[in-house]
Amino acid sequence: GQNIDQPTEMTATEGAIVQINCTYQTSGFNGLFWYQQHAGEAPTFLSYNVLDGLEEKGRFSSFLSRSKGYSYLLLKELQMKDSASYLCAVRDGSRKNNDMRFGAGTRLTVKP
């Protein structure tokens, strides 16, 4: 099975940096994804890691350590519009359909 853990809620200040952690256990790791989801909307893709290291994309970066079963999403220069839920998802290559499982999500509140 899979266990994907991330903090439930976080609060940060506009302009600051925030790091959202995710730990996972899976039998057939085949990629880790981060999604952003605003209330009542579908998730939107942010980043993808399959090899160890840091992937940078503008204000967002994502890090992966496969040996530790650990990832983090780093958001820089926070803006009010970044207030949303951030979902960590792991793809399991050992499953027939290579499907993706989600963590419970981290609700980020950005304050002025």
Added chain:
Amino acid sequence: GAVVSQHPSRVICKSGTSVKIECRSLDFQATTMFWYRQFPKQSLMLMATSNEGSKATYEQGVEKDKFLINHASLTLSTLTVTSAHPEDSSFYICSAQDPGTGNYGYTFGSGTRLTVV
């Protein structure tokens, strides 16, 4: 980029009736689509995997006779909630992977908010 269209966006139905939700890949062919359910303030839970031309694969605890999935073509999958009850009220989302985008994630539909009264 890849677009997945999901309809309806919102539906209210009476208890005991059935509701059909459609998920279409607009500019790519999706042999596999995934159906998720999300309760308020909770994460997405995979319900089933829809495979074109074959039976869907259901996750443990999901009743296949209650949540009927049909994937009749490479661009359309449907989820029918049969004999809906208030506890089925939830946010249902489909997703698919565009083979042309490689490993860069799955594209989600816009979701369907189902309310059973």
